[in-house]
Amino acid sequence: MRHLSKLILACALITGCATAPAGPPKWLTDAQDAVASAQAAGAAQVPAAQEHLQKAQTALTAAQSGKGDAQMNASLATAEAQLAGNLAKQSKAQADLQGATDQLNRLKAQ
Amino acid sequence: MTTQTSKTLAVAVLALAVLAGCSTLNPSPDLVAARSGYAAMANSTNPANAAERGQAQQAINKANAMLNGGNEQTAQQLAQIANLKVQNAQVVGDTADAEARLVATQNEAISIARAKGMAAAGVTAAASAATSATQQQISAEQAAIANAEAQRQKALNTLKLFANVVEDKERGLVISIGGETLFKTNSAKFGPSANQELTALAVYLQLDPRPTVVEGHTSNTGTPAYNMKLSQERAKGVMDYLIAQGVSPDRITSVGFGETRPIADNKTKAGRALNRRVDVVMVKAVK
Structure with a gap:
């Protein structure tokens, strides 16, 4: 009987500990990921992208604080960050193209 | 100002007021x-x-x-x-x-x-x-x-095992699942096989990013009001399930049509069974 009581107590403890706390909602992690991606793409170093990255960070902070419409702020952060990241990629592609064009022109002139 | 002119003016003012009230x-x-x-x-x-x-x-x-x-x-x-x-x-x-x-x-x-x-x-x-x-x-x-297209096609083939899938020229891709398959009789609660089928549907929706409308439909058994409410609850239930499975709430809506849009004859048992359904419409791109 004593063993049975211990077994029941152990089961109860395990069950009690098995419930993991809920993580942040997907719309918030999406926004965090988008801001991180924009930073990784070099948005902070590209003037056209910088402004959007800052707006994304501001909106993400607002979403994380839970003030106002958090989901709307997260959506805004995601949209701003995606634009910032892609502007950075566009800047790199254009710079690469300009370099290749200059090289081509030099070759033609030689 | 004549009486006739006053009346005309009053009607015009009233019309403008009504129009202003209705305008978006x-x-x-x-x-x-x-x-x-x-x-x-x-x-x-x-x-x-x-x-x-x-x-x-x-x-x-x-x-x-x-x-x-x-x-x-x-x-x-x-x-x-x-x-x-x-x-x-x-x-x-x-x-x-x-x-x-x-x-x-x-x-x-x-x-x-x-x-x-x-x-x-x-x-x-x-x-x-x-x-x-x-x-x-x-x-x-x-x-x-x-690779994404291959995965989408594979998920679509899985859906076709239990759903009628039609590419409609006007509406887009229509995935039609029988109401009896998903729900308990006269209820918006899911039946025993719904979990497997809705999970397959959620997998497909995550591979096809088009805007999606979940439509609920019923046969004409019962009152129109009851059928409308049941179809709305069923459509919303499916939508909520899909969102819980990871489909973005930004792209999905639900609507109930009750018994107003039958696809088969309600006079026969087989026809009524076909009319009790959920259509998941992947909306055709609007140009």
């Missing part, structure tokens, strides 16, 4: 810019920014719906997001164009260097390396697109 709100500058920017690329077939164009369209639709619903503040916020998504699609498309031109330019430079018999080995090697890297990136992107 004016779109914000963001929404105007988003609509205009999207219209400029609506006919684009560039696969490089197809996903971003789809997201932009969804965002505009959402802002339009909110504006028509009279919620001006939310409409403005959604319009701001829609405008960003339109700009994003434009940037992604322009970047793909620049990358394609880069490959062409580098190839031309290599050809010229070789034709001139130049010992510009460093220049050529650098250009070759850059070209190779860009081409590898493009190949990887193409492989990813092909």
